[in-house]
Amino acid sequence: MGKKTWRCSILCLCAGILTFVAGIVMIPLLRIYINNMIAKEVTLEEGTFVYDAWKEPPFPIYFEFYFFDVLNPEEVSTLNKKIEVKQRGPYTYSLTSIKNNITFNANGTVSYREPYTYVFDRSRSVGPESDTFTTVNVILLTMFNTIRYEYEFIKVMTELLADSVNDNKLFIRLSVHDIIWGYEDTILLKVKEELKELGIPFDDHFGFFYKLNNTDDGLWTIDSGKRDSANNFDIRFWNGKSMLDFWSTEESNMINGTDGNLFHPFVKKTDHPPFFFSELCRSMTVDFQRDSTVQGIDTYRFTHPRDIFDNPDQNPANDGFCTPLNNCPPSGLYNISVCRKGSPFSVSMPHFLYGDDRLINAIEGMKPDASLHETFIDIMHDIGCVLRTERKYQINMLVRNNPSFEIVKDIEDVYFPVFWFNESTIVTDDWADFIRSSYLTPVHIASYIPYISIAVGVVVTFTSSIAIHRQRKKSKDKMQENQDGTPSERTSLLINDDDSQSERTKPLVIQ
Template sequence: MVSAGKKSTCLMTCGSLLIVTGAIMVVFWPAIFYSQLKKMMILTDSSTSFSIWKDIPIPLYLECYLYHITNVEEIVSGKDHKIKLEQRGPYVFREFHTKENITWNENSTVTFYNKKVWHFQADMSNGTLADNVTNINPIIATVAYFMRYQHPLLKLTVDVFMKTIHEHMFITATASEWLFDGIDDPILRIADRFPELPFTIPFDKFGWFYDRNESLVYDGAFVMNTGASDFSQLGNVQMWRHSDRTQFRGECGEVRGSTGELWAPEFGQEEVEIFAPDLCTYMTLFKNVSTTVLGIEGVTYAANDSLFDNGYKYPRKACYCDEVRDRDCLPSGALNVSQCRYGAPAMVTQPHFLNMDPYYAQKVEGMDPKPDMNMALTLEMFTGMPLGVSAQLQINMLIRYVEAISLNNQLPEDDVLVPMMWFRQELSTTEEYANLARVALNVRYGVPYGLYALTAIGALLLLFGIYILVKKIMKSPETPILRESPSVEE
């Protein structure tokens, strides 16, 4: 039988070890968890994050809405003074992203191309790709925009040339042609045969996503940080199309922000940045509200009225206009991406002119902006896992009066921003990936409770050991707690 002394010693030793171990682990557990998370998240060809990044496994959908002008005859005849628009769609496509031509660099970056594939989802769409849609002819608008500063005689010649092909500046095409198949306009074929013309249009058809489906190189080459040297930079773009700058001046032309798939843990940052190759710039989203997705708490970052400002409200965004501000610098809420779109007068806004200066919005009928059209991103803060993405943009054509090009000057006003289409890219985490986040979070929050329990057990063992020791001492005749005082002889 084990003696009381040995039992006491064993209990106190074990208790002390458990208390020390538990206390130390409680203090260092956040750092240990973060270290393990980094090993999983830092991008390598063998990391947990690699397969998710290379082929996004979560369903991603593209919803396209086309604007149809309902009063073309009235506009051409001069009876109506406003364009009347009717929204068609959504035409929904399942979207797939695959990283190709992956090259690992020595400076903690990776070079790759992002191949995108779209498949039409008829059962999720409102309408068919055979629907006819009428709007401004983007080719006429682009040619007029190219020619706006040319000699009047040259502009008159181009106007006569285009009038031999088109009766007016509007065109009707199917939804499929407007989106992916492209509109076959004779102006493009003729322009291709005569390179000496004063304008260059570098495509044989026009479509908002023409020549992009299954294209490897359309979006260009990206150089992205893997997070190996600085984990906080995980997923951030450092170069695009072999440059660290785009067409915009100053900080607006910096290549920066996340690609959107990988995020380092966002411990309460007030804002996040996303690089948008279609805009040749980055977008800033601001901390908005706390959100719960499939039982997981996250934080939603959303756009505000600074998204497409160019210095009217936020001086630091003046770099989206020339240093000498002219009429090409549109009112707040519209971003001029003509330099990014081969010189076409393309302007990007939020859908239905949401958060935009009313100057252009009041010139057309049919706009109905709603709060849920705002761009938003929801992240789980401790893992950086995207819980939901809703990227929404509207493409517009800027139609302004151009002297001597009468085909372009048929609108009731001489300065109109015509909505052409808007799209929404939506991604919401699945139950499978929500479970991965739950496991990580349970480990993150559950282990400390286990460590607290370990420490408590250690304390109980220590106290029990002390109790046994005290009890033994109290019962021992050899070491009485109180000794009798010797008698004093008188």
């Protein structure tokens, strides 16, 4: 029985050590296995975890518009007062985008188109699309800006054209629908009538999203991740180009990163993931800000660096966005007129957040607040999936002094905030549950296996070691007992008997 117990203890000790070592070895091996599985599941091919979500985003996407209503248009026009505005909004549109014409190329890329459909959501808006606001006369100011350096007789002809229409004013009243989707402008209509006699077609409508509903912004070609998951979803070509041609430096013209809806897997806090925003004609980066959670799922929150739109004096990387070359707006702005047909538009964060104080102070009613106006992206870092995003940007128009035109001859240059928008999305409850059940729960269970193995190994090894120690001690005590020859109780009695017998046989001596 002792030998069997001894063997069992030895076997248990060996098993415990092996289980402990196996757990230690499993930690990196299991991580490698899980990473390989993730890399496979985020590859763009039919049947993978990410393909269906990429093809047709399962999360609702909203475009929220906030407009700046001018409260004192007459005082600005006649008394040269500071423009005073009040923010109105949100006016919200739901966005549907389903990729089509998907083509898997032999070089590991995927090409596709992605039409956008905007539908007004009254339940998420403060009013109907018919709500009106007083805003700057974009067409008139664009016309003044375009001919700023032309011959004098052209300026005279332009002023005569402006005087011939009713909307010859610095500020006009337009509806939400007009500003976004377009309206018939009286100046453009006049030009159209003149050009019609010459047989030249001309569009008399203008809107910031004019003709963009139910259309796509071109042909995209991105990396599928089949060859290297580190390049997942990276844009290779946009409308056949690997580089833009709007800006003055190669760095500024680069098309970097993804489209901002998905990123490559295994995002680290030290990363600065770039994304390309076609509506704003440039690539941008985000930096890690803090840990966050979305629907109970751990994420990393990334935001734009504060100097993303800074003047090149503060951020030399922005030198290429100064157009014309070396003509840089104040910090907090970048000029997009070169990619918007020469219109004097610029982009900033809402309310000129992190911009030059001169921008904020020039308009009465600007209230920059990072908690309300900062762009952020919450990324599920293992698989690179964006679970929540709010991309917030403001469209501004330069109202420039021009002594050649009565309307603007006395005003000071000012960047007027026309509106800002928030492109937002958040994972739904159903998809959060799906992510937990199909990915997080299995991964968490699997990740516990090595530590369970280590714990079992430690317990078995410790228990077996104690058992072996006790058995060895017991065996050692027996051996010591035998070596010392210590008489037992029976032996002791026999010796006493002999002594007694010896005493009895002694002869009696009489003295």
